[in-house]
Amino acid sequence: MAGKRLRLKICTKLKVSASIKHFCKKSTTTQSRKTTYVILQKIIHETKFIMTLFYLIYQQITKNIDTNVLALIDSITNTYNENDKIIVEQWFTVIYAGMIAEENKRFSILKKRVKRLGMHQVLKLNMSAKDAAKFSYEKKWKELDEIMKPLGF
Numbered sequence: 001m002a003g004k005r006l007r008l009k010i011c012t013k014l015k016v017s018a019s020i021k022h023f024c025k026k027s028t029t030t031q032s033r034k035t036t037y038v039i040l041q042k043i044i045h046e047t048k049f050i051m052t053l054f055y056l057i058y059q060q061i062t063k064n065i066d067t068n069v070l071a072l073i074d075s076i077t078n079t080y081n082e083n084d085k086i087i088v089e090q091w092f093t094v095i096y097a098g099m100i101a102e103e104n105k106r107f108s109i110l111k112k113r114v115k116r117l118g119m120h121q122v123l124k125l126n127m128s129a130k131d132a133a134k135f136s137y138e139k140k141w142k143e144l145d146e147i148m149k150p151l152g153f
Contacts, residue, residue, distance in 0.1 A: 109141045
């Protein structure tokens with residue numbers, strides 16, 4: 001479990017290549033270093049890929065369900081192997097529905113930006129989903145807005 005956490009932390013750092021090299025140096029054999037490096041590169045690529053896909057959906061959010069966005073989620077799902085398709089489709093659909101719900105909240109000022117902050121925290125800052133979900137509770141919208149602005153959203 002500790003190794004998995006370490007890999008996730010490494011993958012969320014902006015200085016990825018230096019972190020990977022340091023991590024790989026701890027491996028005992030050349031082959032295990034190469035294998036570790038390849039695995040970490042794949043995880044980093046997948047994290048960036050998921051954020052890009054999320055942003056494609058995020059840009060199209062309105063107050064209503066859009067069949068074009070559902071079709072986009074289907075096309076995203078088709079890029080995954082058979083074992084992962086169902087879970088990927090479920091998660092992107094749940095996230096999509098959550099953003100629509102945020103857009104429809106009557107007195108919400110931040111709207112879907114709250115969900116984007118959560119995705120950023122989970123995928124880029126290695127925060128647990130539970131902690132990311134609780135992060136905005138009891139915070140004023142201005143405080144959250146000040147956190148989001150430097151991040152570009």
